[in-house]
Amino acid sequence: MEGDQMYFIMSLAVLAGMLSALAVAAITMRKKEEEPKFVTVVKCPSCGYEEKRDWKEGDFVGLVQGPCPKCGAHMKVWSIYKVGGEEEKAKEGL
Amino acid sequence: MQQPSNILDIITQIMFMAFLFMAFTGADARLRMYIWAKNIRMKMEEIKGLAEESEKETLDVLKKLNVKNADQIVKRLKEFFHINPVDIEPTDITKRMAHILRTGQERWEKILSENMPEDVPKAQKHNALVLAEITNSLHTIYKLIRHYLLTALKTNNFFLMMQLWMIMPMITKMSKTLREAVDTFKNCRPVGDSVGPLVAYRLLENKKRLWRPAKDTVAGEVEIDGRRVIVVKAEGPGATVGNPGEAIQKVVEELGGNVDLILTIDAALKMEGEDTGSIAEGSGAAIGDPGPEKIAIERVATKYGIPLEALVIKMSAEEAITDMPESVAKAADEAVRRVVERIKELPPGSTAVVAGIGNTCGVAQ
Numbered sequence: 001m002e003g004d005q006m007y008f009i010m011s012l013a014v015l016a017g018m019l020s021a022l023a024v025a026a027i028t029m030r031k032k033e034e035e036p037k038f039v040t041v042v043k044c045p046s047c048g049y050e051e052k053r054d055w056k057e058g059d060f061v062g063l064v065q066g067p068c069p070k071c072g073a074h075m076k077v078w079s080i081y082k083v084g085g086e087e088e089k090a091k092e093g094l
Numbered sequence: 095m096q097q098p099s100n101i102l103d104i105i106t107q108i109m110f111m112a113f114l115f116m117a118f119t120g121a122d123a124r125l126r127m128y129i130w131a132k133n134i135r136m137k138m139e140e141i142k143g144l145a146e147e148s149e150k151e152t153l154d155v156l157k158k159l160n161v162k163n164a165d166q167i168v169k170r171l172k173e174f175f176h177i178n179p180v181d182i183e184p185t186d187i188t189k190r191m192a193h194i195l196r197t198g199q200e201r202w203e204k205i206l207s208e209n210m211p212e213d214v215p216k217a218q219k220h221n222a223l224v225l226a227e228i229t230n231s232l233h234t235i236y237k238l239i240r241h242y243l244l245t246a247l248k249t250n251n252f253f254l255m256m257q258l259w260m261i262m263p264m265i266t267k268m269s270k271t272l273r274e275a276v277d278t279f280k281n282c283r284p285v286g287d288s289v290g291p292l293v294a295y296r297l298l299e300n301k302k303r304l305w306r307p308a309k310d311t312v313a314g315e316v317e318i319d320g321r322r323v324i325v326v327k328a329e330g331p332g333a334t335v336g337n338p339g340e341a342i343q344k345v346v347e348e349l350g351g352n353v354d355l356i357l358t359i360d361a362a363l364k365m366e367g368e369d370t371g372s373i374a375e376g377s378g379a380a381i382g383d384p385g386p387e388k389i390a391i392e393r394v395a396t397k398y399g400i401p402l403e404a405l406v407i408k409m410s411a412e413e414a415i416t417d418m419p420e421s422v423a424k425a426a427d428e429a430v431r432r433v434v435e436r437i438k439e440l441p442p443g444s445t446a447v448v449a450g451i452g453n454t455c456g457v458a459q
Contacts, residue, residue, distance in 0.1 A: 062459065080284050081422070
């Protein structure tokens with residue numbers, strides 16, 4: 001009877017271990033970041049009107065773009081940055 | 095049939111005997127060495143893969159630019175090295191270091207220019223050079239790890255193996271970041287380190303004139319509320335850091351030392367726990383070169399007694415060499431505001447030199 005109990009406890013421990021491993025794997029998989037997206041901000045230097053669009057090859061900060069829909073002046077690429085991906089969270093784990 | 099308790103007794107005794115055997119024969123250390131070596135080898139192969147991918151990407155870019163003998167060039171450049179100047183005699187060490195670094199840079203440029211069509215834009219040439227530099231770095235990391243692993247195995251050096259095993263996660267992370275940087279530089283998108291040139295670009299929006307005080311470096315003159323501001327940055331949008339130290343020195347000398355402030359803006363490594371994109375100000379030259387550029391700024395500021403101030407935007411090492419995060423791009427606006435505020439603190443009619451330090455990849459002027 002004592003032996004049966006011990007087997008029962010050991011089975012429970014193995015089961016608990018397996019469940020923990022599964023939980024850790026699930027959390028790790030969820031943590032896998034989504035694909036980063038690259039954004040280009042185009043701004044009018046005259047009136048300050050700005051719009052965002054997806055980054056495309058050949059974009060660089062300072063690139064002259066089409067006319068501003070508000071004042072007609074030439075717009076320029078104002079900034080290019082990454083959104084999403086593996087952004088480090090400061091103070092994580094504190 | 096055996097009782098479970100008897101089986102447990104036997105297992106415990108076997109384990110005890112095994113423990114004694116291992117403790118007295120040193121087998122545990124050998125087993126650990128074997129496990130560590132296997133682990134290091136696995137990560138080393140991963141780094142080798144990253145180095146090969148980077149080499150392939152560099153080769154593709156060179157072939158796209160119609161570079162002759164692209165394979166041979168990449169093979170040559172990935173083995174390129176610099177020898178540090180003698181440091182037991184420190185006289186003129188920064189001059190000697192600048193000379194060695196410049197010699198290396200000129201050699202790379204010459205190798206590439208000789209085999210590249212003349213009509214290739216400067217920006218694309220700079221990007222190709224940076225890709226070759228990354229390939230060189232990854233290749234060097236791989237060779238170093240292989241060297242230490244084989245040395246540890248050859249000499250049965252437990253401590254060397256342990257140290258290597260312990261730093262492998264950091265090295266692997268840095269190698270992955272370098273591989274990621276290949277995509278960023280290939281597409282000429284701004285990196286985190288481009289925040290200094292980005293601030294400079296915004297200050298140069300209403301420039302009166304633009305000139306080249308040093309190789310791959312531009313300076314522009316703007317007026318902010320009756321104060322004359324000379325803005326210095328690397329010449330973009332290709333990936334280059336320029337020679338901002340030399341440029342600032344020339345600008346200040348040309349003005350006969352009549353400068354009221356030298357302000358450097360750069361990306362700085364954040365400490366763990368700090369927020370990416372947070373801004374801090376301080377004194378000194380904010381520039382992360384090996385020495386020659388920084389000392390040029392310090393020397394000219396000291397020579398004429400010009401206050402030398404710094405504004406830094408914080409980020410991790412990974413963020414500095416890969417695509418600029420949104421928080422850093424937004425911090426550039428705040429940095430511009432702070433620079434303007436600081437300039438306005440100077441008396442009207444003053445002159446300030448503001449330098450946006452960093453790699454100007456994807457940022458023009």
